[in-house]
Amino acid sequence: MGVTIRELARVVRAEFPDADVSGFVGRMGSFEIQINEQLIFSKLETGGFPYEDDVMHAIQCVSDGKPVEKITKSRPPCVIM
Numbered sequence: 001m002g003v004t005i006r007e008l009a010r011v012v013r014a015e016f017p018d019a020d021v022s023g024f025v026g027r028m029g030s031f032e033i034q035i036n037e038q039l040i041f042s043k044l045e046t047g048g049f050p051y052e053d054d055v056m057h058a059i060q061c062v063s064d065g066k067p068v069e070k071i072t073k074s075r076p077p078c079v080i081m
Contacts, residue, residue: 005021005023008052012059029043030042030044035059038068040058040068049074049075051071051074051075054073
């Protein structure tokens with residue numbers, strides 16, 4: 001099942017209450033995540049959605065002052081027929 005910005009925002013805010021999570025409609029089929037204006041995930045590049053654990057790990061790294069690496073793993077998008 002695919003991730004929505006609302007679901008991901010809820011999870012992020014539960015763990016990191018000071019995080020500023022926002023979303024907007026972009027290109028068709030896109031789902032991108034930026035942290036401090038750095039692109040860390042792109043559905044257009046990976047073909048799927050990020051794993052929540054990978055996103056939370058990236059946010060924790062930034063919170064700890066560590067460099068963040070781009071997320072390259074993804075799960076396939078949900079297809080309903």
